[in-house]
Amino acid sequence: MTGLDLAFAAAAAVAASAGLLAVTTRHVVHAALWLVVALLGVAGVVLLLGAELVALVLVLVYVGAVVVLVLFALMLTRAPIGPDRAHAAGPGRTILAAVVGGATTALLLSVLYPLAGGWPGQLLTRRPVSTSQVAAQVFSTWVWPFEALSLLLLAALVAALAVSRIAARGSTP
């Protein structure tokens, strides 16, 4: 165990426990707020792995934009303040979800454990990736996927507008 291992374990524990709370809490708004904590934990993990730009973009895009969108959607759909007992899942479904989630985790671990080289696995040499390296990659090797992604974002924007216009026309008799 190294010091970075301990820091990593702490950030990972924050991410996993906040994720668990985000999917199990009864309060609808709290679920979105626990997602913020989970994503900040993931950003810390990514930062410890040495990908600074990815961690910063994660905070900007997810915590800054996606969670705000989710909160807005919760408000626009009149999410109840306080515990939402009307939409609680039954015990059978809770058990099913827990079993499927646990089985998926076990399956992934059984695949990834040999890849990591057993316990505690291969030692990662931390090579911080500088932003200029990332920029050089994006605008040389990955320039066409990058352009396709900008088109995808434009398409998503137009499609979101179109979907909301269709719904507005359908609701007015």
Added chain:
Amino acid sequence: MIHLIGPFVLAALLVGIGLAGVLLRRNAVLVLIGVELILAGALVLAVSISIARPAAHAASSVLPLFVMTIAAAEVVLALAVILAVYRLRGSIDLDTPSEEAR
């Protein structure tokens, strides 16, 4: 120095938790939170693999950035569809059948 098993365990946990959330939730917006957790697990895996095995076309930070962009586009569209459904049906409970199905 970090041992490789740590990121792998975290990725597996996040994907499992996210999948359980997708199955558990009845509110359509909260299903998206599960999807976000699954994508976060994939992100951790992509970053750790790119550090463990640097490739020729080292996509170390580029691939995670692309994943995040696609996830953002997906969330925007999904929320637009959910809001449209809410306006049409007045509810985003995934368990109530629509009027055509009744």
